[in-house]
Amino acid sequence: MSKQYNKFIYWTPRIASIIYILFLMLFSLDVFEMKLNFWGTILGLFMHNIPALILLILLIISWKYEIVGAVAFVFAGLLYIGILLSRIITIQPVPWYQLFWSLQISVPAFLIGYLFLIGWLRKSKKV
Numbered sequence: 001m002s003k004q005y006n007k008f009i010y011w012t013p014r015i016a017s018i019i020y021i022l023f024l025m026l027f028s029l030d031v032f033e034m035k036l037n038f039w040g041t042i043l044g045l046f047m048h049n050i051p052a053l054i055l056l057i058l059l060i061i062s063w064k065y066e067i068v069g070a071v072a073f074v075f076a077g078l079l080y081i082g083i084l085l086s087r088i089i090t091i092q093p094v095p096w097y098q099l100f101w102s103l104q105i106s107v108p109a110f111l112i113g114y115l116f117l118i119g120w121l122r123k124s125k126k127v
Helices: 003-034 039-048 050-062 067-092 095-127
Strands: none
Touching: 003 039, 003 050, 003 067, 003 095, 039 050, 050 067, 067 095
């Protein structure tokens, strides 16, 4: 394949995962509506950003080992869907529109995982 295609396969999942992690971090901004003190706000921001920080660590590892990114992002999407489904089944009914929210969070994770998998497969065929 061309060099441009290889660059695209290399950079697309990395850039997309950075954007995805920043998107997830946006959800932590609701901590400021709680009117907490300084340390309460810091703790709330940390607690809300734990999934994004875990994905950030996995992205750093995935930068070199793309199979880690493939598995991690697909697992993150499945985990989110599983948590939502367990909440629907056990705790309380969820409004129908929250099912679409789950697609907004899980589908990009699946796509990023798939792109990392493509990059890993292309790299493993060269070796």
